[in-house]
Amino acid sequence: MKIPIEKQIKQYYEKDFSNFASNLLIRIKVTHIAVIFLLIINAAFFTSESTSIIVQLIIAILIGIHDYDDNNLKKALTKNTLQAIKLNKVATKDHLTQIPNRRYFFNMGEKAFQLAIRDKTECTVLFIDLDHFKKVNDQLGHDVGDDVLKMVAGALESAIRISDILARLGGEEFAILLPNTDLSGANTLSESIRKLVEKTPYNHQGNEIFITVSIGVAKRDKSDLSLKDTLKRADLALYQAKYSGRNRTMTEAEIHSVNKAS
Numbered sequence: 001m002k003i004p005i006e007k008q009i010k011q012y013y014e015k016d017f018s019n020f021a022s023n024l025l026i027r028i029k030v031t032h033i034a035v036i037f038l039l040i041i042n043a044a045f046f047t048s049e050s051t052s053i054i055v056q057l058i059i060a061i062l063i064g065i066h067d068y069d070d071n072n073l074k075k076a077l078t079k080n081t082l083q084a085i086k087l088n089k090v091a092t093k094d095h096l097t098q099i100p101n102r103r104y105f106f107n108m109g110e111k112a113f114q115l116a117i118r119d120k121t122e123c124t125v126l127f128i129d130l131d132h133f134k135k136v137n138d139q140l141g142h143d144v145g146d147d148v149l150k151m152v153a154g155a156l157e158s159a160i161r162i163s164d165i166l167a168r169l170g171g172e173e174f175a176i177l178l179p180n181t182d183l184s185g186a187n188t189l190s191e192s193i194r195k196l197v198e199k200t201p202y203n204h205q206g207n208e209i210f211i212t213v214s215i216g217v218a219k220r221d222k223s224d225l226s227l228k229d230t231l232k233r234a235d236l237a238l239y240q241a242k243y244s245g246r247n248r249t250m251t252e253a254e255i256h257s258v259n260k261a262s
């Protein structure tokens, strides 16, 4: 019987918990005490943002020195813990495009989303769908379709910031969560992605195949309780983008103005 991957990871952690805990204890050395000390000082005395950044930089350097002294972080981790990390990576990566998958999006994305609610910061979602992708499959074959998906995933990856959360949700659908980004910023990124895909042809046996994407954009609303709520509105905006002719970005604000006008 095949054990689901998440169960395997859980089992690894349960089986190896004592090992994992002792590794953690080994790593509590003088530098960590210094880090904790600095953290307390940081929290107790410094309120200005610049001071906080400086203290955090010092902490990062100390942690870096500590890990360097350890020679290799991997040495501090057991074989099983490393295997668990590897399994976790497999479980959160899309096998075809090698970008994060749906599970990762809803896991990490939800965390970022809840953080945005707590900090009352803006956060937006892009829902991206390839246009007429069925034709690519039907006319050129599934393997070419797969290559096109990889190419688009690469383009999306190249366009975003490290703090953005990109994933292939399934089929020819992708999503990106943009923390600390308002609707206008998300619209700008969306358009640059759309144009990048549009002007990057896929080379098939010497012939250039041009692909386009439609993108729906929505921002976190005060009433949204989870990422799924915002994503749902991005999906509605995407539907409008398709309906209005494809190869375009549609923000939820534009849908409202379209609805009002009609």
Ligand SMILES: Nc1nc2c(ncn2[C@@H]2O[C@H](COP(=O)(O)OP(=O)(O)OP(=O)(O)O)[C@@H](O)[C@H]2O)c(=O)[nH]1
Residues within 6 Å of the ligand: 096, 129, 130, 131, 132, 133, 134, 135, 137, 141, 142, 143, 144, 145, 146, 149, 170, 171, 172, 242, 246
């Ligand atoms: N090659 C390949 N095709 C896939 C994969 N996943 C889904 N598809 C195909 O994606 C196509 C999606 O077709 P539709 O949902 O009709 O969408 P579309 O043709 O892009 O049309 P619009 O979205 O309306 O522009 C189907 O032909 C699926 O078989 C995959 O992993 N690889």
